[in-house]
Amino acid sequence: MRNLFMLLVATGCALPDNPPVTQEIAWVDQETEDLARRACYDCHSNETVWLPVHRLPIIHGIVVGDVERGRCHMNFSTWDLGNEDAWDAPDELLDGDMPLPFYVQHHEEADLTDAERRRLAEGLRATFELDPPKDGEPCEGADDDDDRDRDDDDDRKEDRRGVRTEPTDGTGATGDSF
């Protein structure tokens, strides 16, 4: 059984390279950073820890997809880019939506106690006061050369385009311009 696992891993899918950290968020204190690293960094940073088991075909698809989608919503490693969804992070945490329950089943260190969840939510709020997320999303307008076309349902970013319209009569005083 173990040999079969090793064989599958050896012949499995290649693990993606982590993109560079362009600007790390400035954490308010070490405890907040430690909790975020334990529970969020695998999917919301460019410091994902990839494991041999992630090479297995079906698992590979799930994990790579989660990491790509996670990073496109909020990426603590690209704080120079838009990260507006981060404002929802304390609520996601307190509601038990994040970290993803499936992930927690396989990562004990991410299984935060209620007290740790509250502490991290507070720490995130305090961090965002010091180093607020910029408007927009991390993947918007990025020319991601790592993005392979076979990847899934990531076409939502199109929806945000063309929201703003200019008045067309040249006066700018149309009164109905929203």
Ligand code: HEC
């Ligand atoms: C296993 C991967 C994984 C982990 C770990 C994880 N997330 Fe996520 N996160 C995702 C994915 C995938 C999405 C996008 C969900 C979607 O497509 O709706 C997401 C979305 C989010 C969003 C955006 C929600 C919105 O407004 O749309 C926030 C905020 C967030 N996560 C916070 C966190 C926090 C805080 C942690 C750590 C406590 C965390 N996540 C851990 C995968 C993860």
